[in-house]
Amino acid sequence: MRVLLASFKKNIRLEENKHQTCLIKLPEDFSFLSKTDMVPLGFSELIPVSLFYPIIFRTLYLDGETELVPFAIISVRGTPFYLNPDGRLKIEALPFLSKIYPFGLLYEKGEFFVVVEEKSLVKENGFLEHSSSNEKYELLFEKNGEETAFIQKIKTHLTAFVKDWFLAREFGKELFKAKCLKPVNITAETPFGKVKYKNVFLGDIEGLQSMQPEKLYYFNVKGYLPVLYAVFLSIRNFDLLKIIAKEIRFERSKQESPVLSQPLTQNEKFFLSNAFNPEIS
Numbered sequence: 400m401r402v403l404l405a406s407f408k409k410n411i412r413l414e415e416n417k418h419q420t421c422l423i424k425l426p427e428d429f430s431f432l433s434k435t436d437m438v439p440l441g442f443s444e445l446i447p448v449s450l451f452y453p454i455i456f457r458t459l460y461l462d463g464e465t466e467l468v469p470f471a472i473i474s475v476r477g478t479p480f481y482l483n484p485d486g487r488l489k490i491e492a493l494p495f496l497s498k499i500y501p502f503g504l505l506y507e508k509g510e511f512f513v514v515v516e517e518k519s520l521v522k523e524n525g526f527l528e529h530s531s532s533n534e535k536y537e538l539l540f541e542k543n544g545e546e547t548a549f550i551q552k553i554k555t556h557l558t559a560f561v562k563d564w565f566l567a568r569e570f571g572k573e574l575f576k577a578k579c580l581k582p583v584n585i586t587a588e589t590p591f592g593k594v595k596y597k598n599v600f601l602g603d604i605e606g607l608q609s610m611q612p613e614k615l616y617y618f619n620v621k622g623y624l625p626v627l628y629a630v631f632l633s634i635r636n637f638d639l640l641k642i643i644a645k646e647i648r649f650e651r652s653k654q655e656s657p658v659l660s661q662p663l664t665q666n667e668k669f670f671l672s673n674a675f676n677p678e679i680s
Contacts, residue, residue, distance in 0.1 A: 403514070405438070409516060421539055422520075422538060429479065429487065432473055432482065435474070440454065448471050476592055496560070581605075582600055585601075
């Protein structure tokens with residue numbers, strides 16, 4: 400099975416013989432987050448990402464077996480979470496694969512290949528002379544065919560993510576064996592409309608109640624316990640979207656008429672004290 404590890408869908412494999420004279424266009428803002436609804440996560444980013452984005456586990460067929468792999472939901476119906484009208488993010492948290500856009504990885508038959516979003520590749524041929532001063536471009540290969548320092552740095556980051564992704568896959572396997580993942584269908588109301596996720600898995604701390612002491616100790620030593628709780632609570636971030644959206648509307652309205660919207664209530668500012676209960680079946 401081919402698995403795309405990226406924050407976009409339309410991709411092309413990066414090859415020296417085909418792209419030696421190409422430039423890569425870097426994003427001017429974060430509007431590219433609308434290109435996909437969810438991105439895969441590495442193990443080390445599960446806790447920081449869980450503070451702002453819902454995390455679910457999806458079934459993938461990898462290396463001859465079915466696995467449950469964590470994904471962060473970053474947009475709904477093509478509308479990215481926490482995106483201001485000017486393309487800037489309202490928060491700093493972002494999954495790694497979104498940070499490294501327009502690069503990603505393709506996993507196929509046990510091998511990884513660097514991919515880029517197809518529209519981000521442009522032929523050099525004096526292109527920079529006619530490009531906008533606001534646009535950023537980077538060379539991928541030198542004239543002698545060697546990789547530039549830029550692409551070498553990108554590959555270093557992607558290699559680190561591969562290791563982290565394998566740890567996330569192992570985490571998913573351990574949660575499933577320990578009955579700490581629950582199969583569900585989710586229907587959630589968001590500022591961008593109702594959204595449904597079918598046949599996904601959520602972190603489930605109830606599995607800890609029947610866990611043997613030795614296994615619980617193992618989870619603690621591996622650092623799985625705090626991550627499990629973080630993933631379990633992350634589903635409440637659908638509620639955070641409503642609060643952030645209200646705050647954005649208020650900030651816009653202040654410039655026109657301060658009576659169009661009301662500021663956040665104290666309860667909304669401390670929304671974590673109120674658990675969100677999406678419709679789960």
